[in-house]
Amino acid sequence: MDPIPSEPKPHNQDLNLKATELRLGLPGSESPERNINNNIGIKILVSGAKRGFSDTINNNNNISSGTWGFKNSSCVKDCEGSFGKNGGFLAESNNNNKNPCSAVKDSGVKASSPKHANNHPEVPAAASKAQVVGWPPIRSFRKNSMAAKNTKNEDDLNAETGSCVYVKVSMDGAPYLRKVDLKMYSSYLDLSSALEKMFSSFTLGQHGTHGSSESPLMDLLKGSEYVLTYEDKDGDLMLVGDVPWDMFTGSCKRMRIMKSSDAIGLAPRVMEKCKTRN
Amino acid sequence: MTSSFPEEVLEHVLSFLTSQTDRNAVSLVCKTWYETDRWCRNRIFVGNCYAVNPRILIRRFPDVKSIELKGKPHFADFNLVPEGWGGYVYPWVVELARAYPSLEEIRLKRMVVTDESLEMVAKSFNNFKVLVLSSCEGFSTDGLAAIAANCRNLRVLDLRECEVEDLSGHWLSHFPDSFTSLESLNMACLVSEVSFSALERLVARSPNLKTLKLNRTVPLEKLSTLLKRAPQLVDFGTGAYSAEFRPDVYSSLAGVFSACKNLKSLSGFWDVTPAYLPVINNVCSQLTSLNLSYATTQSPDLTKIVSQCCNLQRLVVLDYIEDTGLNTVSLSCKDLRELVVFPSDPFIGDVDVQLTEHGLVAVSEGCSKLHSILYFCRQMSNSALIQISKNCPNLTCFRLCIIEPRAPDYQTLEPLDTGFGSIVQNCQHLTRLSMSGLLTDRVFEYIGTYAKNLDMLSIAFAGDSDLGLHYVLSGCDRLRKLEIRDCPFGDKALLANASKLERMRSLWMSSCLVSFGACKLLGRKMPGLNVEVIDERENVNSIPEYAPVEKVYIYRTVSGQRFDAPDFVRIMGKDKDAVYNLS
Numbered sequence: 001m002d003p004i005p006s007e008p009k010p011h012n013q014d015l016n017l018k019a020t021e022l023r024l025g026l027p028g029s030e031s032p033e034r035n036i037n038n039n040i041g042i043k044i045l046v047s048g049a050k051r052g053f054s055d056t057i058n059n060n061n062n063i064s065s066g067t068w069g070f071k072n073s074s075c076v077k078d079c080e081g082s083f084g085k086n087g088g089f090l091a092e093s094n095n096n097n098k099n100p101c102s103a104v105k106d107s108g109v110k111a112s113s114p115k116h117a118n119n120h121p122e123v124p125a126a127a128s129k130a131q132v133v134g135w136p137p138i139r140s141f142r143k144n145s146m147a148a149k150n151t152k153n154e155d156d157l158n159a160e161t162g163s164c165v166y167v168k169v170s171m172d173g174a175p176y177l178r179k180v181d182l183k184m185y186s187s188y189l190d191l192s193s194a195l196e197k198m199f200s201s202f203t204l205g206q207h208g209t210h211g212s213s214e215s216p217l218m219d220l221l222k223g224s225e226y227v228l229t230y231e232d233k234d235g236d237l238m239l240v241g242d243v244p245w246d247m248f249t250g251s252c253k254r255m256r257i258m259k260s261s262d263a264i265g266l267a268p269r270v271m272e273k274c275k276t277r278n
Numbered sequence: 279m280t281s282s283f284p285e286e287v288l289e290h291v292l293s294f295l296t297s298q299t300d301r302n303a304v305s306l307v308c309k310t311w312y313e314t315d316r317w318c319r320n321r322i323f324v325g326n327c328y329a330v331n332p333r334i335l336i337r338r339f340p341d342v343k344s345i346e347l348k349g350k351p352h353f354a355d356f357n358l359v360p361e362g363w364g365g366y367v368y369p370w371v372v373e374l375a376r377a378y379p380s381l382e383e384i385r386l387k388r389m390v391v392t393d394e395s396l397e398m399v400a401k402s403f404n405n406f407k408v409l410v411l412s413s414c415e416g417f418s419t420d421g422l423a424a425i426a427a428n429c430r431n432l433r434v435l436d437l438r439e440c441e442v443e444d445l446s447g448h449w450l451s452h453f454p455d456s457f458t459s460l461e462s463l464n465m466a467c468l469v470s471e472v473s474f475s476a477l478e479r480l481v482a483r484s485p486n487l488k489t490l491k492l493n494r495t496v497p498l499e500k501l502s503t504l505l506k507r508a509p510q511l512v513d514f515g516t517g518a519y520s521a522e523f524r525p526d527v528y529s530s531l532a533g534v535f536s537a538c539k540n541l542k543s544l545s546g547f548w549d550v551t552p553a554y555l556p557v558i559n560n561v562c563s564q565l566t567s568l569n570l571s572y573a574t575t576q577s578p579d580l581t582k583i584v585s586q587c588c589n590l591q592r593l594v595v596l597d598y599i600e601d602t603g604l605n606t607v608s609l610s611c612k613d614l615r616e617l618v619v620f621p622s623d624p625f626i627g628d629v630d631v632q633l634t635e636h637g638l639v640a641v642s643e644g645c646s647k648l649h650s651i652l653y654f655c656r657q658m659s660n661s662a663l664i665q666i667s668k669n670c671p672n673l674t675c676f677r678l679c680i681i682e683p684r685a686p687d688y689q690t691l692e693p694l695d696t697g698f699g700s701i702v703q704n705c706q707h708l709t710r711l712s713m714s715g716l717l718t719d720r721v722f723e724y725i726g727t728y729a730k731n732l733d734m735l736s737i738a739f740a741g742d743s744d745l746g747l748h749y750v751l752s753g754c755d756r757l758r759k760l761e762i763r764d765c766p767f768g769d770k771a772l773l774a775n776a777s778k779l780e781r782m783r784s785l786w787m788s789s790c791l792v793s794f795g796a797c798k799l800l801g802r803k804m805p806g807l808n809v810e811v812i813d814e815r816e817n818v819n820s821i822p823e824y825a826p827v828e829k830v831y832i833y834r835t836v837s838g839q840r841f842d843a844p845d846f847v848r849i850m851g852k853d854k855d856a857v858y859n860l861s
Contacts, residue, residue: 133357133358134353134357136654136679138620138621139355139439178360179361181357197816
């Protein structure tokens with residue numbers, strides 16, 4: 001195939017509008033100034049809900065040097081100042097900007113060393129791959145079908161394939177529900193802070209400055225107004241947090257933040273469940 | 279001319295035109311043709327439910343028998359569209375019930391369908407015949423029970439990968455004993471067990487049943503019973519295909535399959551026990567379509583089956599088939615038109631499955647009629663892509679997903695620009711393209727230059743600058759759907775090509791560099807577009823104008839802004855209180 005002569009592209013140059021032939025913008029409008037940094041390595045690692053970008057970035061997440069370069073791209077003014085640090089694209093803690101990358105579940109290890117995964121079945125396979133929301137593009141129906149197949153092999157150590165398990169989370173009184181991928185969290189603490197971010201807008205509306213403004217949902221939960229419950233494989237309603245985390249992720253079908261008054265009598269079931277599983 | 283040409287004749291001529299594109303073209307010829315078309319067009323297709331509204335539809339088309347509606351953008355399939363975004367069918371059903379009591383067919387894709395909507399459908403249309411729900415959600419088996427109980431003339435109930443709240447399997451038992459008109463039943467996506475005897479009786483009293491797709495709970499041992507009742511089946515989907523091997527079950531099943539002389543399509547095969555696969559040997563040569571994408575068995579078992587499918591046109595399979603299996607396909611399935619290969623373990627970094635670009639190249643070489651490809655793999659090279667483009671100049675749909683984002687040519691470590699460039703240059707009939715791997719702005723230059731028939735383009739983790747987006751928007755004349763994620767495309771290309779957006783159905787951009795300010799400007803300047811910023815961040819109101827949005831979905835509409843959007847969706851640039859009705 002004949003190579004198409006490409007337009008002279010200014011490398012290492014400001015993609016300032018006046019300089020390039022793409023003098024873009026609707027008549028009468030001024031496109032905002034853009035400052036470009038080249039060869040930016042960007043890898044944003046977020047665990048948890050989309051809502052909590054800035055908060056979770058501030059937590060102790062690993063930031064490795066970027067493998068996803070945004071060469072010659074226009075970047076946001078605010079983030080300029082952060083480029084110097086670790087060479088990565090970081091949002092400042094007081095910076096409300098979120099980076100343009102999608103949520104990525106950090107596994108700590110780059111994908112170049114996944115060969116170990118096969119030889120050491122005790123290493124969870126998910127540890128060798130960072131997971132991106134919606135990638136690879138496979139429909140939930142297929143993902144859940146394959147996941148369902150894998151959970152049948154309880155004795156098989158390779159059953160932890162790292163595939164997604166999406167469950168719906170509803171909150172009594174909220175106008176719409178959310179979906180979360182349980183595999184993205186490693187503990188109840190992880191999950192609850194993510195849920196807090198997702199549903200805080202609903203609770204804020206109801207309770208204003210009740211309790212500390214940092215975590216209005218947790219305040220609500222502690223204040224016994226709401227409890228976090230889930231429906232398990234058998235269709236039973238259970239309190240979240242009473243069974244070991246792995247048992248929870250394996251059996252949770254959907255979650256519900258419900259009013260405490262509706263949740264009486266859930267606790268005693270836990271002992272039965274643990275007995276039947278063991 | 280109009281006075282000497284009776285409308286009845288024109289109407290008769292137009293009745294032979296069934297494609298929506300043709301009908302739309304016809305309606306633009308002159309007022310008479312517009313009027314004739316609107317009075318006799320009774321199959322309606324709405325590609326974006328927010329591009330128009332029921333009132334406009336009803337005013338234009340007084341007699342509608344069949345309607346197809348699509349809701350959420352395609353990337354909703356991959357969880358990129360948050361819950362609550364929209365796509366509710368209920369307001370449509372209310373109006374349709376009032377205006378078209380003789381409506382017969384409803385087809386919905388990616389819409390939110392409630393039990394209430396289904397109940398309304400069940401009770402409002404006396405002659406209701408066809409219900410197809412693809413990738414829909416929001417309803418339960420109670421809604422299905424209402425359909426079953428009330429739609430006396432139902433022919434098709436087709437649930438394709440829907441998210442159904444499965445309360446119980448009793449819904450099936452709501453089909454009355456007098457109900458005998460069923461032609462197609464697809465319940466593969468349902469989870470709970472239906473009463474087998476009710477199912478058997480239903481099948482037995484449906485002489486016109488051509489399509490039957492069971493769900494996982496129907497066990498293998500019971501399949502013979504069902505198939506004995508319906509040897510006329512054309513399209514059959516098994517339930518869970520696993521059981522301890524028993525010779526009597528095996529021979530019984532082989533026998534009933536052999537008796538299905540019209541069987542052309544098979545699917546299902548969940549949790550497959552390989553020993554039971556050969557029961558279909560006798561029907562393999564009849565098959566034109568085979569879906570083994572839930573058959574988690576190894577290459578030799580799969581290969582043995584496909585090697586007998588000499589008339590196969592469509593194959594959907596897991597990567598367990600491996601390159602060797604695909605090589606067999608290339609030798610045995612000379613009539614193959616469509617190939618889909620899904621990954622068995624997409625989230626594991628390294629696997630033992632030997633599926634590479636070689637398998638795809640082999641099929642492209644051996645199957646000259648191949649026109650549609652969806653292929654997941656872990657490595658690709660420019661030379662392989664070039665070979666494929668030369669082997670299959672008639673490709674209409676090419677979707678390649680290299681699992682690792684930004685993976686380069688594994689041999690040369692170069693971007694895959696020339697490979698995909700070759701695809702668009704050699705395959706002039708290409709209407710749909712999805713790309714992956716390491717790609718620079720250059721590939722978009724190729725696309726803009728050569729892909730003149732491209733209708734839909736999906737891009738992820740690609741490109742270097744706004745130039746990439748500009749090439750596509752300015753070069754692809756026929757482009758109607760563009761979806762982009764995680765690319766460094768921003769305001770410049772978008773604003774420069776604003777008028778192009780009105781000639782497209784929709785544009786999706788997520789995790790790119792499009793700013794709030796640009797979205798607002800676009801929304802304000804283009805009344806014919808809804809510019810939806812979808813942003814779930816907490817403090818989104820305090821984010822500066824030049825900062826990038828999380829997601830933006832832009833679509834043309836004659837209906838003005840919508841009022842059913844949740845708080846994380848902002849329709850930019852429109853006065854909230856004004857209603858722009860451009861119809």
